[in-house]
Amino acid sequence: MNLDSLYSELTLKTDAKLALIVLDGVGDIATREQGYLTPLEAAATPNLDALTKGSAQGRLIPVAPGITPGSGPGHLALFGYDPLEFQVGRGVIEALGLGLELRAGDVAARANFCTVNDQGIVTDRRAGRIDTKVCEELCEMLAEKVKKIGDTQVIIKAGKGHRFVVVFRGKGLEGPLTDADPHREGLPIPKVEPVKAKSAKAKKAAKLVADFYKAALPIIAKRKPANGFLLRGIAHQPIIPSFAYRYGLRAACIAVYPMYKGLAQLVGMNKLEGPQTIEDQFKRYLAEYDHYDFFFIHYKYPDMYGEDGNFAAKRKAIEEFDAALPILFQKRPDVIAITGDHSTPCVVKGHSWHPQPVLIHSALSGSDKLDRLTETGANTGSLGIFEAKYLMRLMQANARMFDKFGA
Amino acid sequence: MNLDSLYSELTLKTDAKLALIVLDGVGDIATREQGYLTPLEAAATPNLDALTKGSAQGRLIPVAPGITPGSGPGHLALFGYDPLEFQVGRGVIEALGLGLELRAGDVAARANFCTVNDQGIVTDRRAGRIDTKVCEELCEMLAEKVKKIGDTQVIIKAGKGHRFVVVFRGKGLEGPLTDADPHREGLPIPKVEPVKAKSAKAKKAAKLVADFYKAALPIIAKRKPANGFLLRGIAHQPIIPSFAYRYGLRAACIAVYPMYKGLAQLVGMNKLEGPQTIEDQFKRYLAEYDHYDFFFIHYKYPDMYGEDGNFAAKRKAIEEFDAALPILFQKRPDVIAITGDHSTPCVVKGHSWHPQPVLIHSALSGSDKLDRLTETGANTGSLGIFEAKYLMRLMQANARMFDKFGA
Numbered sequence: 001m002n003l004d005s006l007y008s009e010l011t012l013k014t015d016a017k018l019a020l021i022v023l024d025g026v027g028d029i030a031t032r033e034q035g036y037l038t039p040l041e042a043a044a045t046p047n048l049d050a051l052t053k054g055s056a057q058g059r060l061i062p063v064a065p066g067i068t069p070g071s072g073p074g075h076l077a078l079f080g081y082d083p084l085e086f087q088v089g090r091g092v093i094e095a096l097g098l099g100l101e102l103r104a105g106d107v108a109a110r111a112n113f114c115t116v117n118d119q120g121i122v123t124d125r126r127a128g129r130i131d132t133k134v135c136e137e138l139c140e141m142l143a144e145k146v147k148k149i150g151d152t153q154v155i156i157k158a159g160k161g162h163r164f165v166v167v168f169r170g171k172g173l174e175g176p177l178t179d180a181d182p183h184r185e186g187l188p189i190p191k192v193e194p195v196k197a198k199s200a201k202a203k204k205a206a207k208l209v210a211d212f213y214k215a216a217l218p219i220i221a222k223r224k225p226a227n228g229f230l231l232r233g234i235a236h237q238p239i240i241p242s243f244a245y246r247y248g249l250r251a252a253c254i255a256v257y258p259m260y261k262g263l264a265q266l267v268g269m270n271k272l273e274g275p276q277t278i279e280d281q282f283k284r285y286l287a288e289y290d291h292y293d294f295f296f297i298h299y300k301y302p303d304m305y306g307e308d309g310n311f312a313a314k315r316k317a318i319e320e321f322d323a324a325l326p327i328l329f330q331k332r333p334d335v336i337a338i339t340g341d342h343s344t345p346c347v348v349k350g351h352s353w354h355p356q357p358v359l360i361h362s363a364l365s366g367s368d369k370l371d372r373l374t375e376t377g378a379n380t381g382s383l384g385i386f387e388a389k390y391l392m393r394l395m396q397a398n399a400r401m402f403d404k405f406g407a
Numbered sequence: 408m409n410l411d412s413l414y415s416e417l418t419l420k421t422d423a424k425l426a427l428i429v430l431d432g433v434g435d436i437a438t439r440e441q442g443y444l445t446p447l448e449a450a451a452t453p454n455l456d457a458l459t460k461g462s463a464q465g466r467l468i469p470v471a472p473g474i475t476p477g478s479g480p481g482h483l484a485l486f487g488y489d490p491l492e493f494q495v496g497r498g499v500i501e502a503l504g505l506g507l508e509l510r511a512g513d514v515a516a517r518a519n520f521c522t523v524n525d526q527g528i529v530t531d532r533r534a535g536r537i538d539t540k541v542c543e544e545l546c547e548m549l550a551e552k553v554k555k556i557g558d559t560q561v562i563i564k565a566g567k568g569h570r571f572v573v574v575f576r577g578k579g580l581e582g583p584l585t586d587a588d589p590h591r592e593g594l595p596i597p598k599v600e601p602v603k604a605k606s607a608k609a610k611k612a613a614k615l616v617a618d619f620y621k622a623a624l625p626i627i628a629k630r631k632p633a634n635g636f637l638l639r640g641i642a643h644q645p646i647i648p649s650f651a652y653r654y655g656l657r658a659a660c661i662a663v664y665p666m667y668k669g670l671a672q673l674v675g676m677n678k679l680e681g682p683q684t685i686e687d688q689f690k691r692y693l694a695e696y697d698h699y700d701f702f703f704i705h706y707k708y709p710d711m712y713g714e715d716g717n718f719a720a721k722r723k724a725i726e727e728f729d730a731a732l733p734i735l736f737q738k739r740p741d742v743i744a745i746t747g748d749h750s751t752p753c754v755v756k757g758h759s760w761h762p763q764p765v766l767i768h769s770a771l772s773g774s775d776k777l778d779r780l781t782e783t784g785a786n787t788g789s790l791g792i793f794e795a796k797y798l799m800r801l802m803q804a805n806a807r808m809f810d811k812f813g814a
Contacts (some may be wrong), residue, residue: 028773029771029772029773029774030773030774030775030776031461031773031774032460032461032774036460036774036776059789059791063812064410064413064797064800065793065797065800065801065804066414066797066800066801066803066804066809067413067414067417067800067804067809067812068804068809068810068811068812069811069812069813070811070812070813070814071813071814072813072814073812073813083812083813084408084410084413085408087408087813088813088814089814090813090814093813093814094814233814345771345773347770347771348771350811351811352771352804353801353804353809354773354789355789355791375773375789376775376776376789379775379787379788379789379791380787384791384792385789385790385791385792385793
């Protein structure tokens with residue numbers, strides 16, 4: 001029997017409130033330089049500590065041993081979806097990151113302006129890193145003049161510097177396509193092709209991209225240095241079973257940054273707009289307590305400072321999160337999970353594969369008799385070291401959402 | 408998406424040097440008789456201890472819970488191959504153990520001399536355990552007289568006592584075949600058959616074995632007690648993707664015993680011949696540092712003394728390994744993994760299923776804050792208790808050999 005079917009079959013309706021709190025990139029590694037302490041271990045976290053005594057701990061393998069995930073696979077796994085089964089293309093992630101509301105079947109591409117010479121050879125892949133303002137102006141011009149190709153709607157949105165995204169919204173489209181990017185200077189922009197040669201939908205999408213180039217290139221032909229553009233990571237938004245369908249939960253996303261709102265929206269969560277700080281986010285949780293069963297609360301800063309390699313700032317971000325926790329405790333969720341979507345060790349200055357610590361607190365979580373949530377303590381917890389995609393199932397179990405299997 | 412394909416897709420080229428050091432059978436279990444200490448725990452290992460502070464630990468499940476592996480599956484898993492997918496027949500292992508250089512497609516059989524009566528009934532399955540010298544003489548005689556059968560080359564090599572191996576090297580052959588061995592006295596030698604009835608290649612191999620019996624039996628018919636022979640574990644060398652193909656690594660094997668060289672050769676490692684001690688092996692590593700990316704260094708003695716049930720000798724073997732470690736540290740590999748291919752507990756006097764401890768040391772391994780590498784300490788490490796086949800993937804990750812998965 002398929003495990004997902006079993007979970008689905010055993011799912012019961014309850015009144016429980018569940019909160020998944022993601023401290024982005026919180027996991028780290030202990031090094032000699034930092035006295036063999038991680039930022040989480042070095043941080044003063046009195047409120048988290050108070051929660052820990054009655055909690056179970058463990059560590060989450062984001063995808064598979066040794067695999068470093070991007071935010072997409074990292075979050076899909078936390079939402080309970082197998083990140084190998086549900087892959088979200090780079091273009092889709094980029095579009096979500098700019099706050100575009102994609103629909104299943106939309107084909108999205110990361111785009112950036114470039115410089116081409118008279119022969120169509122790419123001479124600067126980043127168009128001299130033009131200003132965001134210039135990029136916005138060019139995108140507006142393109143959006144104004146290329147609204148549709150055949151029956152397909154074209155959506156263009158500027159990003160930072162030379163970057164933008166293009167979304168094709170129409171019937172019968174599919175990715176992934178090869179890149180319209182030579183990946184180095186001195187070559188022409190290649191034609192895109194379906195990655196899977198036999199897909200008729202991908203062939204249609206490839207034709208669409210070619211037609212888009214035909215329509216768009218003349219519009220900017222005289223706008224040196226940004227007289228051309230490259231498209232990469234061209235993929236469609238996959239069909240993902242919604243949170244409501246999969247878990248029977250009304251889910252809300254309380255995030256600050258667009259990409260995480262976008263990822264939550266991919267699985268059918270409601271985005272609650274407005275909050276700009278973790279205090280605001282917890283207050284919004286209190287305000288919306290009665291309207292949802294599940295709250296995804298995303299805190300960006302441990303990842304951001306981990307990427308900078310700034311140990312002190314990462315520790316401080318964790319402390320600021322901790323200081324806000326009492327707001328959440330005003331109406332304590334029945335099941336709380338606190339974890340990261342991956343580790344972002346300061347010495348790596350980027351995401352990594354190291355399992356992130358996780359804590360589950362509920363009336364049924366039991367206690368691992370640990371005084372703090374730390375990487376080293378979590379190694380010895382009752383949850384063990386397991387794939388992140390099972391966290392949701394443990395949260396459901398803690399919420400008494402599963403009937404007994406078999407007699 | 409298939410996980411192996413994902414790993415392959417994410418693999419990057421780096422300059423890192425990786426060393427996999429296998430203390431054969433090092434894992435053990437703590438018993439009251441030995442003061443609840445394992446040989447690894449009882450041993451004085453100052454050099455290993457010094458490495459440990461900056462290392463991650465865990466335990467490796469050789470194949471699956473409760474499965475005791477032979478050296479073949481044990482090492483294939485350490486080399487990153489699923490030992491259930493890539494099965495190496497007993498005949499192949501035996502041939503490798505005698506130092507024969509097999510090629511993909513070769514069919515190999517474990518063989519031993521036996522005694523048969525006038526009616527062809529096996530009366531002694533081990534031919535009175537004849538001397539190795541007699542065995543060698545008989546094998547030479549057979550090898551002299553049966554060099555080919557049809558277009559297939561026959562290779563015969565004596566082992567210890569009554570044991571030898573037979574290798575058939577020709578086109579279109581395949582195993583596995585049933586045994587030409589009644590497995591008890593009082594019965595005739597059975598005809599071999601393909602295990603998978605429909606394989607034409609296995610039918611050809613079965614016919615070949617029958618023809619080999621016809622040619623070989625008359626030659627030794629008068630050599631009582633060794634006037635017959637049995638063939639078991641008849642299998643072909645499977646096609647295994649090479650280390651270079653799978654990981655993009657130039658790999659060298661520095662082992663003393665032929666079987667481990669053979670197993671390394673199966674996955675395309677270069678065998679570096681010569682070293683007879685662990686000091687020699689580490690010196691050879693230093694000498695070859697620039698020529699390879701990956702070094703498999705095999706140390707046999709913990710297993711040997713474990714098989715003897717000799718706790719003191721197993722402990723001493725570990726101490727001797729430790730004493731040689733500073734040679735390796737003269738050019739410290741970027742990623743070091745130290746583990747066993749399985750446990751060989753002294754009370755078992757043989758291989759076992761108990762997960763072996765593993766240590767990974769690199770700039771990115773982080774520290775589990777453990778002072779020693781031991782079974783009990785490894786239980787609390789950040790690597791967790793996981794299948795041995797993933798160790799290579801963690802080594803690759805520690806060598807920064809993987810790109811990020813998804814955006």
